[in-house]
Amino acid sequence: MLNSLGFAKPPAETRVVVAMSGGVDSSVTAALLKDEGYDVVGITLQLYDYGAALRKGACCAGQDIYDAATVAERIGIPHYVLDYESRFKDQVIEEFADSYARGETPIPCVRCNQTVKFRDLLATARDLGAEALATGHYVQRRLGPHGPELVRGADAGRDQSYFLFATTSDQLDFLRFPLGHLSKPETRDLAQRYGLSVHDKPDSQDICFVPDGDYASIVKRLRPEAAEPGEIVDLAGQVVGKHQGVIHYTIGQRRGLGLGAEVSGGEPLFVIRLEPNRRRVVVGPRSALGRDIVHLKDVNWLGGPETDVACTVKLRSAQAPAPARLTRNADGSGTLHLAAPQHGIAPGQAAVFYDGDRVLGGGWISGTGLSDAVEAA
Known part of the structure; x- marks a missing residue:
């Protein structure tokens, strides 16, 4: 018989590392798993240190590390803080600045998940003898005929699948998302039930390393030519x-x-x-913004063997999925043909492909174009 994480052993014999950011979602994730009897280890990543310039409530700031440690003590699990500051600067902040300097509109949260969290932290979890890495993302993982599949969160208003499109099949095999079937109010109710001090902590709204949302000042300091x-x-x-x-x-x-x-x-x-x-x-x-061809690079594919597939696609995180046809190439590039032109498609953003509620993958937007039919219209 399998336990709730899909392993054929008792929870007490299953070690799970939980990525604890200090917020309510990851805190409840750790508390839920501990309550079920799992061998839980909490890890918080110190990603940057801007001292007094940091906004209270920003992911992985000093206050958040303290909050994560407090929750870990409350639920009785070991907790470690890992200094990933140099990795975060090299893999996320520098790329963020480069992208803006190229005239793109980057999504650093995706890069962070793609590199620091789901590559580096996942490797650390394996080194600790864990059989899974659990996060507080509102997304679901289910077993399909060919292995684990990434699925949108049950609460459409909280779904974070857009930001996890770069998760590979190997990573998905190791990852678990215990909150994917919950709504945010249900998560906060659980936090209160477990007596967690973060039960009413506000959600972080902006890019975590950008004080007061002023991203331009960060880019100007790192890439002055862009200003x-x-x-x-x-x-x-x-x-x-x-x-x-x-x-x-x-x-x-x-x-x-x-x-x-x-x-x-x-x-x-x-x-x-x-x-x-x-x-x-x-x-x-506005009429000049319409595009129905989207060129992609670094496509991550979680679907089947098809290289030409009908799907729906989100071109921004808050946008509703639109019908499209995707053509994938062997070099990791791809082309989306949208059923109708979309406006404001920006290089540096992500295009995420869906089949119903399942995430088929995604890629980075490198350019756009107009089909002959639309251009002639």
Whole structure:
């Protein structure tokens, strides 16, 4: 008979490492598993140290390490803090800055899951003799005919599958997500039941290493060239304004352009593309944003052997899935053909593929285009 994590042994003989960020979700994950009798070890990663500049409530800040240790003591499990600061800087923060300097719109949370957490921490968990690494993500794992599958969280409003698209099949075999079937209110109720001090701790809203959400100041410090001023031009190349650095803009952006009605003729203007090498921001009407071809790189595939497959795709985390057809190539690249043009598709973001509630994989957006049919319309 299998235990709740899928192992043919009693929970007490099953060691599980829990990634404890100091928030309510990972704390409840540890408490649930301990309550079921598992041999639980809590690990918190120190990812950065900006001292007084850190926002209280940011993931893995000093307060969060203290909160994780307090929860571990409360539920009676060993707890360790690992210094991953240099890894986080190299693999997440530096890549974040590089991406903005290239005129992209990065998602550092995905990079963190892809590298520091689900690669490095997972290896550490194995070194500790664990048979699973559990996290507090709102996503589900189920066994399919060909092995474990990644599935959206039961609570659509909390689903975090978009941010876990880069999880590999080997990693998914080792990972467990005990909260995937719960809603956030149910998780907070459990935290109160277990007497956890973090039961009412607010969720972190912004990128964890960016104080007050001011990502531009981080990028400016690391890549000052990305903050150099330049021109705002229309689709014909006519200069219509000035900007203070391409890092302040993303494709699809409307606000903050500082262009008067006399420039736009009364029609709202949007960022159509960024040209960082020329330090230019190109603007135009919303109609110029529509794209139905999406080029991808570094595709992670969790589906079957097909290289051409119908699916739905999310092009931003808060966007509803849209019908598409995916073509995958042997070199890890791919092309999405959307059933209808989408607006504001930005390089550096992720395209995540679904078959119903199952995650088929995802890739990084490297560019966009228009099909002949749409361009002729």
